[in-house]
Amino acid sequence: MSMAESSPAIRLTDIYKSFGPVQANRGASLEVAAGEIHALVGENGAGKSTLMRVLSGMYAPDSGRMEVFGRDVTGWRTAEAIDAGVGMVHQHFMLVPTLTVAENVMLGRELTKNGQLDRERAEREVAELSRATGLAVRADRTVADLSVGEAQRVEILKTLYRGARILILDEPTAVLSPPEIDELWQVLRQVRARGETIVLITHKLDEVMEISDTITVMRNGRTVARLRTAETRPAEIAKAMVGRDVQLAMHYIDEVRGADTAARTHLPPSAPLLEVRDLLVEDARRLTAVNGVSFSVAPGEILGIAGVEGNGQTELLEALAGLRDVRGGRIAIASRDITRLTVKARGDAGLSHIPEDRHARGLILDYSVAENLILGQQHRFTRGVRIDQERIHENARRQIAAYDIRPVDPQLPARALSGGNQQKIVIAREMGRAFQVLLAAQPTRGVDVGAIEFIHARLRDARDAGKAILLVSADLAEILALSDRIAVMYGGRLVTVLPRAEASEEVLGPYMTGAATEHAA
C-alpha cells in the first residue's frame, strides 16, 4: 500500500475564515483522495475560493486543521505549500503581464548561473514540460501578448513546473471557449493519469458531471454534501448547492438546455431601434478594438453577443454607452444619430445601460441604495437647484419593492448588500425608467441562482414590451437562453450572426475561437 492510499491527499477539517464582518468559511471541510479529480461546487459566495486559498497558503485560517498527504500543515505559507506540491491556478491569472512566459514560470524559484538569471535554461525546461504535458506555450513570449486560453496553459504549466502534486483550479472554464474547454479536460485527464490530484472549483454542473470523480458541495461557507459523481445526478447536486427552493436552480438548468427558450421566430417587421454602422473604436492602448462592426436591434428583440472576453465587447459597449470615443461609424437610436452625444443626452434619447462591472461603473458603493437608484438621473429628481429627497425616497421605495431588493432599507450603503442585490439596484435603475434600448453587459455575473432567474425574467418582460436589448455575456448558456439572434464577436468583428434556432454551443464554438469566419452582412 502506498502512502497516498493510506492517507488522503487533502484533509481540511472545520476551517473558519473571516474577512472583517464577512464569514467566508465557517466550518468547511474537504477530503480528497490522491489521484482523483474532485469538484468543489457551490454558488457564488459559498466560500469555495477562500477555502482553496487557505489550502494554498494565501490565507491563514482563523481556526481548523489542514492536512496534506497526512502531514499537519495548518496555516502554512504559500512558499511552503508550493514546496509541498500544492499549486493553485487562480480565477484571475497570477501572471505578471510584462514578463515572459519563462520568467513567470520560474518567478519565485529562479534558475541562476553565476548569480544571473538563466533564461535559456528556463526556456528549455518550459519547452520540455510543454511537450510532456501537451500544454502548448511559447516560452519567450510576453504574457501580455497571450490569449486567455494560452495564459491559462501557462498557469497550469507554472504550477506543474513547481512540482505540483495537488493542482487546484478556480473556475478555469469561465474565460474559455467550448473547444478550449474540451482541450482543458484532456490536459486534466492526462495530469490525473500521471497520479496527480486535482481540485476543480466550479458552479457549472455539466462540468462536474463530465470531469470529476468525487464532489464536495459548499453553501454559506459550510460543507453540506460529499458525493460520488457516478452515483449522483445534477438535480441532487443542485439541491445541495441551493439548499432551499431547488426549482429555481433546476429552472435555470432547463433554460440552459434550451427547453424553455421562447425564442421567437417571427420578429416584428418594424424599423430597428438600435442601429450601428461600421463602428471603429480604439482601446486604451490606441489599438483598434472594434473593427467595423454593424448590426441593428429591432423592437421586441434581444440580440446576444457571444465571444471570449477581450475581443472588443467591452469597447463596443463603452462606445455605445458614450463612455469611449468612436473613431468612425455611426450609432442611431430610433433613426436619431447619437454618435456624438454625451452619456446624459443618450439617456434622454432612450438608452439604458447595465455596465459589465457594477463596482467600477454601475454603483457608488458608499452611497445609499436610494441614491444609487437615481444615479445619472439626478436631473430628474430636483426642485429648483436642490435635490428632491422626498421623490428620491418615493422612487427608492417603489423600486425596492418592484425589484425585490433586500434588505429593504433605502438608507443602507450599496456596499452592505450582496452581489445579487447590488446588481438588482443597477437593473432597477436602468430598467425602471422610460427607455427604448437597453445595453445589458454581463447582467448576471457573480449573482446567485435566484437573482439570475429574476433578472432573466425582467429582460424577457422588457423584450416583450417592445424594447430593443443588446445582451453581451461571457456565459454562452445565458446568451442561448435569452437571445432571439446571436452574434459572435472575435478580434473586434462580428464573425457571424445567427437566428437562435440555428445556434448551439457546437455551432458557435468555432466562431468564438476564430476557427470559423463568415462576415455578417
Add this chain to the structure above:
Amino acid sequence: MIIFGFLAQTLRIVIPYIFAASGGVISERSGLIAIGLEGYMLTGAFCAALASYYSGSPWIGLIGAAAGGIAIALLYAVTAIRFRADQVVVGIAINLLAVGMTRFFLRLTFHSSANSPRVPGFGAEQSGTGVASLASNPLIWMGIAAVALVAWMLYRTPFGLRIRAVGEHPVAATSVGIRVGRIRYLAAALSGMLAGLGGAYLALDQHQFSAEMTAGRGFIALAAVIFGRWDPVRAALACLLFAAADALQIQLQGAQAIPSQFVEMIPYALTIIALAGVVGRATPPAALGKVAE
C-alpha cells in the same frame, strides 16, 4: 573651447541626477512612488557633510550619505507599506521633513541657519571644468557605474525579476511565495542609498552643506525616471538631457543676450515639455502607488 566647457559642465551637473534617477527607477519598479527622492538627496547631502567634517574623510562622508538616505527611505517605506499610507502624501511629507530636519541639525551642529563650514571633499577645490578635476572625483565614476549596475540588477538577477514582478502584479508575486513587503523595503533602501549618494556629490563638490541645496533636483530626477519610462539607461539619458539644458542655461547667462529669468526656465520648461509629449504613451508599473494586500 565653449563646447568643451559645455560638455564638462553637463557631466558635472548630471551625476546627482543619475544617482537619484537610478534609485527612483528601482523604487518605482517595485511599486513605491519615488516622490521622496528630493528628501533623500537632501538628507544624503547633509549626512555627507556631517560625516566628512567629523571624520576628515570624504569616503566616510559617502558612507554617512548612504546611511542617511537609507534611513529616511525606510521611514517612507514603513509608512507606505506597514501603515498603508498614501504614497504621494507621505512622500511629500518626507520631503518637508528632510528640509526641516537638515536645517535643525545644521543649527545644532554647525550653529548656522544657512550653511556648514568647509568640509573635506574629493580634490582640493570646488571641481572646475577641467578634465583632471572631474576625473579625480570618484563619484563621477560611481554614478556612471550605478546606471549599469542597476540595469544589470533589474534585468539579469532574480532580485530584479522579483522587483519587476512586485511592482507589476504583487498578488501574483505573493502567490508564488515572494514576500512583497520585503522586496519593497529592499528597493526603498537601495533607492535611498543611491539618492543619498547623489546628495553627497552636491555637498562634497561644494565642500559644504547649505540649506535646501538640492533645489528640486530630486523632482527633476523623478521626471527623468518617468521620461525614461522606468528604464535605468533611458532614465540616465533623460538626466543627460536635463543636465545639458542646465549647462546651456549657465552658458547663456554669461551671454546677456536674453533675460536671465527666461534662461533659468529652460531646464524646467524642457522637463514639462518632455513629460507632456512622451509620457502620455508610457505605462507605469501597474501596481505603482497601490497598497499591497
